[in-house]
Amino acid sequence: MDLKSLRQRGEFEWELPMADAMRVPGVIFGSRELVAAMDEKVREQVANVAGLPGIVEASYAMPDAHWGYGFPIGGIAAFDADAGGVVSAGGVGFDISCGVRTLHTGLKLADVEAHKARLADRLFARIPAGIGSTGGIRLDAAGMAAMLKGGARWAVGEGYGLDADLLRMEEFGCVAGADPGAVSEQAKKRQRDEMGTLGSGNHYLEVQVVSELLDEAAARTFGLAAGDVVVSLHCGSRGLGHQIGADFLREMVLAAPAAGLALPDRELACAPLKSSLGQRYLGAMRAAINCALANRQIITHLARQAFAEVFPGVELPLLYDVSHNTCKEEAHTVDGVRRRLFVHRKGATRAFGPGHLELPREYQHVGQPVLIGGSMGTASYVLAGAAAAGRKTGEHAFGSACHGAGRAMSRHEAARRWHGRAVVDDLAARGILIRSSSSRGVAEEAPLAYKDVTAVVDAAEQAGLACKVARLAPLVCVKG
Template structure:
């Protein structure tokens, strides 16, 4: 337990740091005792720093998978009111704008893919560009880029990548409003021109998974999930374009902080008032970055469908949902009995709208939003649903993954990529990756226990567990 930060236990799964010094609101952490003991003091330090930013509302939150990040903790949630001097922060969104997870049903059961699993893995690895230096088949000129940045997944569907029906099951219906492509620099565009429809590297992946366990039959049925069904998880973000937007605006915000009268305890917390030229410019560019990520996952979905059509013609890939976990979005939340329009930053945190939320598609409105939690490649992932209590607990936010338990460097000292691949193969999990060192860095043992994280999220009331899924094929960046 932290000796430096006075954590008060509010409930079995909720901890509080009362405001002291420059903190304007408390810090609240959702975790069980074991997870909180394992958290680095840096998480609490960063949470307290976030709690001191201008215009922050209610509290600075950390999700059960929180670990220390750049400025904001990863697994951090903070909402700001523009009319109270609230800020928007490039560091509070992160470099990989709108990085997220998309889940597809396949209409197949595990028995049907077992005989062709290797063929499926090879075809996916061949067709979906993955890893450092890979390029997509779509090369956008400046006009095409602008249309993509404005239209997101909607643009991708109009280009022939997927179905209109898909858009209903994507946050913002596949197109983030308020994107301003003119705020996306020539350098950011250049980084993206050959990267549409690429998975990237690091912790990004595409997995073919089996529904191994159903926790909530009613919600699973509504989500169209049964035990032994095969589903696909796609985890990637806004690629080079998002990284470049993050890089550039972080610097602009660092340089302008003093002009805006903002005192930064850590330069990485760089932010600008929402109601400022720079704040608005970032929001326009960041929203364009969200569209880039949505378009990217839509194109990868299309490629995945093509592969399944070749290998398993019976397959019918339909979109369960697409969530983003690095964003800042304008949402209305009830604070002290009053509805307020807030700029909610989620950095490594998943939006988790509960039942009845008007932004959910009709098919999901009575049930709550699917919350997709990716685990490490050899373990398991989880599907949850947003809860009724989410809005008061965390502005409808939940965890986003397992979170690393050790550095990449430590992981390569403990594991070799080839032996990780062989060990997973013995357990029926096929890994395809252009980099064995990348596989070692992403070894399952380098991550925390994702089950402990989702259990804590459920018990804290952030989301309901619906199903646990296990990987069978993993295309790893």
């Protein structure tokens, strides 16, 4: 991205001034190097989002932003229904509520090393992963509706996990306002056999070790110590979310002219919040968030079973669960006024700072855990949502932070450069065990196909979005 078109607000904050149809400025967080390396399309997409009706404050992009469709991946925008604001199916994307959950194991690296291969095999056997995999649960119509309404709370009620798990999730495991009736029969059919499946592509379950503490006090609050073994899983709302995305993108594109919305890019497909279509989308999208929460809860249960086979009596309590592709109704202070806003986070994490009432009580003095996935060969990070001292709102970008490393090269290029077998062998030589049914899938997800996650989290911290707490190194990766 040409930095000359941006006005530097701080070392890690860049403003895209208002021009043409923009209603608010754009703001891109990141180091000079990260922002300069972003595609020009990111700037174009940040500007396009800034032109949507009812947008509040700014169109934001995180340090890991890259070229998406409609919104950049790593894009954040909030809309006010009373100011003609919109909700955008493109602004949420296909993989609704794709997110990361991290579990403690109570084990140390030395406990796990000798049993690593067996643990990898048991996890791979227990957790359905990859294209075409099916779960052990078949939902009838009533069960589907109950799941879409209840989220992880439904899953716990069905025996997948514990009530205590729900305390360590956004919205405590269940988003209000889900409307199963707004979800198409096609979307429900796609989900029927996919509960408790990991998916494919960049979805994974990793066994990791806490390799470095970056804030000891915050780490203690999150229950992390050096050498601890944890489990992180990355997956979303599966076929149901994908179909809801496709259904509503189409409907919003077709309905836009009648709603008076001139879209510079059809992927910005949106509808007024105060419209029947906008409300139906919110109901369906919230159902998909609950589906993702239920899915991660079932996979948690399966991971616990696999661990118990290798380490009898072990418990895997939650550290936290975050969602990436969402639109959530939240209260934020803008220019000193408290407003209800619909915050779109496309490839970005909610990252509420200390004192926020939506956080588990035990985390409130530290801020929300922000779980950042890296690639299977590098590192992941645990951050804590930061209070933005000195800002009128007390927060940055509506309390948001980055979500991962972001790709540095296309799948196309990665598959051309590497062979899956060689990637698996290289990682095994470094003590990282990969289990995957697809060699090409592993090649497309090769560690070097991703940006340097450390540079991304450093920039997120320097920009004041979140504070680094701990670094996690991979031991075992089950690839979707």
